[in-house]
Amino acid sequence: AQKVTxxxxxxxxxxxxxxxxxxxxxxxDTTYYLFWYKQPPSxxxxxxxxxxxxxxxxxxxxxxxxxxxxxxSSFNFTITxxxxxxxxxxxxxxxxxxxxxGTGTKLQVIP
Amino acid sequence: xxxxSQHPSRVICKSGTSVKIECRSLDFQATTMFWYRQFxxxxxxxxxxxxxxxxxTYEQGVEKDKFLINxxxxxxxxxxxxxxxxxxxxxxxxxxxxRGLAEETQYFGPGTRLLVL
Numbered sequence: 558a559q560k561v562t563x564x565x566x567x568x569x570x571x572x573x574x575x576x577x578x579x580x581x582x583x584x585x586d587t588t589y590y591l592f593w594y595k596q597p598p599s600x601x602x603x604x605x606x607x608x609x610x611x612x613x614x615x616x617x618x619x620x621x622x623x624x625x626x627x628x629x630s631s632f633n634f635t636i637t638x639x640x641x642x643x644x645x646x647x648x649x650x651x652x653x654x655x656x657x658x659g660t661g662t663k664l665q666v667i668p
Numbered sequence: 669x670x671x672x673s674q675h676p677s678r679v680i681c682k683s684g685t686s687v688k689i690e691c692r693s694l695d696f697q698a699t700t701m702f703w704y705r706q707f708x709x710x711x712x713x714x715x716x717x718x719x720x721x722x723x724x725t726y727e728q729g730v731e732k733d734k735f736l737i738n739x740x741x742x743x744x745x746x747x748x749x750x751x752x753x754x755x756x757x758x759x760x761x762x763x764x765x766x767r768g769l770a771e772e773t774q775y776f777g778p779g780t781r782l783l784v785l
Contacts, residue, residue: 602776658712
């Protein structure tokens with residue numbers, strides 16, 4: 558069984574602040590994938606990133622960066638210089654054949 | 669990237685009727701499709717996994733006779749909510765995984781909002 562924990566239910570930041578969303582993925586599997594998805598108010602799920610369990614390199618894409626540390630089972634997501642358009646619910650997910658989602662973190666960026 | 673569509677985007681129906689939701693992979697062959705349900709302000713819960721040409725595998729607690737899943741082709745899966753009741757009102761999202769571009773990654777459809785009156 559796998560478990561995805563997003564301890565932060567809601568976060569509010571002022572525009573231009575940096576914000577980190579936490580995710581802990583627990584599994585006995587050695588091979589798995591980790592994902593982050595964004596769900597804006599419209600409801601559509603937007604794919605942000607996929608990492609495999611063997612790749613612990615940090616990744617940066619524009620204002621987004623991800624830090625995967627297998628030793629602590631964490632896959633954290635940082636938004637630099639947040640913008641109002643970043644306001645959404647962010648889901649962390651993990652798995653291989655079957656993907657399990659965390660409970661989501663609602664991010665509100667205040668102008 | 670790979671594109672997955674869902675139809676309809678929203679549906680309102682009367683209690684007791686059946687509703688069919690389609691999920692299509694538009695530019696890749698989806699060997700596996702997944703159906704999720706999301707209640708308001710909650711996470712996505714996997715309902716079932718279907719592989720093309722075989723019966724769907726349902727998660728514990730999901731009634732297979734109520735939620736009929738058909739994955740008859742490599743680009744189409746359907747979810748039929750039979751004899752829908754108000755408690756079935758939810759956001760249903762499909763995802764697809766397959767060969768080529770989409771391999772190893774699930775691509776999600778835009779979702780279908782079901783409201784049962």
